[in-house]
Amino acid sequence: MAEHIIGPVAELPPGSHRVVKVRNLEIGIFNVGGAFYALPNICTHQFGPLCAGTVNGTTACSAATDWRFAWVREGEILTCPWHGMEFDITTGRCLANPKVRVRQYPIAVEDGIVKLTL
């Protein structure tokens, strides 16, 4: 386990994300409303560059929304650019298949510096 400096918090404002290379690994760093997340840049489906996808919200529709479409989780959903599988950035879970989950690497902010532990 070693700490890797990603950069100052100011360079990764809320809503932004970027892919970094740490050792041999490509890792997507996400700032979701001030909280940081780190996911591998490789999709579980057919190994697409997951973190090159867009960050968005998604739709919901259930008894709780009176069976009307709602827009939810703005800024928390990552969509793979290859075939559109959606992942919850905050948990790593695939929305279409809860058995599928991408890793989450430990990431934290210390003294204004974003640090990844690997």
Add this chain to the structure above:
Amino acid sequence: MVAAPGKRKTDDLIIVDADIHVNDTPAALTPYMTQPWRKSLEVMGGGTSYLNVPGFAPALKLDPPIPGGHPSRSVHTPAEMRQGLDELGIDLGVLFPDNLLLFAVLPNIEYATEISHAYNRWLVEEWLREDNGLYGAIVACPQNPHDSAREIARYAKEDKVVAVYLPTAGVHPLWGDRKYDPILGAAQAANLPVMLHSVTVVTPQFPYQLDQFENHWARQMLSHAFAMQANLVSLMHTGVPARFPELKVGFTEAGIAWVPYMIWRMDKYYNEYRRMIPFLEKRPSEYVRDRMWFATQPIEEPDDPRDLVATIKLYDPDGSRTLYASDWPHHDFDHPKGLLKLPMSPEMQRNIMGASALELFGIPAPVRK
């Protein structure tokens, strides 16, 4: 032509891709088009919207856009295609069109004929001239079969033309109609395979024109299974299993082998399009396994009966969602012996032959006298 080294573990394996797509914009075909239709293509220009160019790739786009999702990809040059295939570790590929996937729905015969000529010339001159592992399928023109037959003969000697693409989506009548005999005959004479390729198209006729079939065997092939598949997808796409969580649904008179295909297909596209059907909070296959039953008749009869049992297990591991049915007294009824001879566990047999139906219909188990 061998893919870039170090890309894959199977370096000694030749990988051939039977279906890759060139981006055939109106602008690309314009220099190959005759007047006055060249003017039409000039008006359309780049046609940058994927599979949606009025008058060229006329798509019926009905859905409002939803933010997110992923962009469509397109390839515009052989070099770009070669690079993409190298990255995928593919050695050789056969080119099909993008926009002309919708070709069969173009109603103007003369215009469609000229488009087919322009596409084929463009393909051969701009994509198939180099030794780069790219091969091509020329497009057939269902709107003008006699001309299309001549076109096929014209390209028969081109080394890198390896197939005839039959525009499949929206074609009316379907490809078995005698109207198309000249095209099929020309392909046969040229020793070129014909390749059916589909895309999403729904028109007033297509794909419902089963009335065109000339005999009952043909109608029987599709009308039952197609009706089931269409209605299963219909129930799913408006969220019926989510909105009516106690509702049980049974499917009868279509056999069962279509079920694994449909659940896999629904799950695959749930991955991609979940945001269009967010009321489904589980994968479609899970709703099927939870709430849907499938009656066996007319039971499929593969040469090896173990294949049938394996097929049932793909959607129903213990037989609890499969219902024996005879269809008695109809002409194609299945005798219980037809099912009892299948090599399955006693539990699975008990379920399929009766216990599943007792559960579904809420019938108390009869006591044997």
